[in-house]
Amino acid sequence: MPTPIYEFAQIPRVDPADPVRSRKERPRAGGEAPVVGVIYNPRSHRNLGADFDCGLSPHVHIAQPGARAQLPAALAEFAARGIDLLVINGGDGTVRDVLTCGRPIFGDDWPAIAVLPKGKTNALTVDLGIPDNWTLQDAINALDHGNRVWRRPIEITPQGAPEGAESGVSGFILGAGAFTTATRAGQSAHRLGAFNSLAVAVTAAWALTQSLFASRSNPWRRGAKMRIGLGAGDVAMAHSGHGDPEMRQVLFASTLERLPAGIRPFGFLKNGLKLVAVDQISRRTTALIPLAAAGKIQSGLRERGIHQLAASQFTLSIDDQFILDGEAFPAGDYLVGQGPELAFVSP
Known part of the structure; x- marks a missing residue:
């Protein structure tokens, strides 16, 4: 639901x-x-x-x-x-x-x-x-x-908001693409009695299974159309060339340094605003996701379509809902930075 x-x-x-x-x-x-x-x-x-x-x-x-x-x-x-x-x-x-x-x-x-x-x-x-x-x-x-x-929490502000207007939202975990699909699946995990790290593990396992066997038309692999602009210069994030260059299979961002179930989606990046964006990667690369999320693989990830980086801020233009701390927000253009x-x- x-x-x-x-x-x-x-x-x-x-x-x-x-x-x-x-x-x-x-x-x-x-x-x-x-x-x-x-x-x-x-x-x-x-x-x-x-x-x-x-x-x-x-x-x-x-x-x-x-x-x-x-x-x-x-x-x-x-x-x-x-x-x-x-x-x-x-x-x-x-x-x-x-x-x-x-x-x-x-x-x-x-x-x-x-x-x-x-x-x-x-x-x-x-x-x-x-x-x-x-x-x-x-x-x-x-x-x-x-x-x-x-x-410092993540602060998300709609692009074009009047200067000085209190229109932002603060939180700690932002996700889009398959992350939105996974959040909905997580509600099913909650109904089955899985919470916290167990819910993360159950949902992650289901997402991996779907991504391994589904076609690119499946929501788990299709992701969402989005543009990510990095830093104050709004430099477009690179794309590996795997799948549709306008699509990202998943986006995940946080200022937290330790995550439930011991996952390490940002590799060895620790401080500040960190994000990982995944292109429409191959099934072979999908099979490596558990190792990448555990920090076991560092080299060659970007070429495979997995981008791990830190940024002072980034812009997000997305045509689908995204998730902040468990709740969905509408498609649109946003500035993602850090609060106090x-x-x-x-x-």
Whole structure:
């Protein structure tokens, strides 16, 4: 079943006239308990609609937005309180929505962020090294006694958006072409009870099987028509000559450094915005995908139609839906860059 299209125009925005546009400065005295704001998504897979313990501490403020449109007001209230820690209780989709709605409020001055892995997919917490049983109290303790992991989310902005308009979306995993098909297949894996790394492994195995035996008319091998322009100069990405030069079988981009199931689609590239684009490759090259994804093959990939690279930004013109953190966005022309550097707490 296709995932619903989440239109950029439908993203809730902070009223430009709202006076709360930045985080209140609130220095902490030695030994003082931190002020914590929690965005709790009761619809997340592992929350199962359960009530959250709201009596944990008077310094902990919990918001349960019933819809995306309520997120900006909740985050603005947290900013006005001068929170020291923002806790996101949900999966990757909840993280995407919080970062997107919080960008106009916090700007480049975000509090420390903790993520509790409560969704069907929790790729960010895999990268951060967060255990599945991490609790709110664990996150609060880690603010002063744990570690910091710095990450910049991907920011996607429609081309032609008015300058200064808050029209972008923030997230960590972007995919297109067969990735869109795989995301839909992943919903079937969820229904069968496979989540997180297991869901990634099941979906990847099914995608490989389809690509090995399907013709180029099959969605798994056809991919999508797209143009990728690299860097500030918008230099067109090279094509290997395999298949239709206007098509890419798959596009995958992320700023994460560790991915579920141990996959390494970017080879040994680690920092910043990384992407891998796959042309309509041969079945023989398709059979090498598991080795390439595990980082076992490095040489000759570009000639075979597998392009691994890092970029400060890139443009994407695509005639099909693409996926950001599990949800589909419409075809169009986009600028893909990086948001502010955020401090995530970890054990």
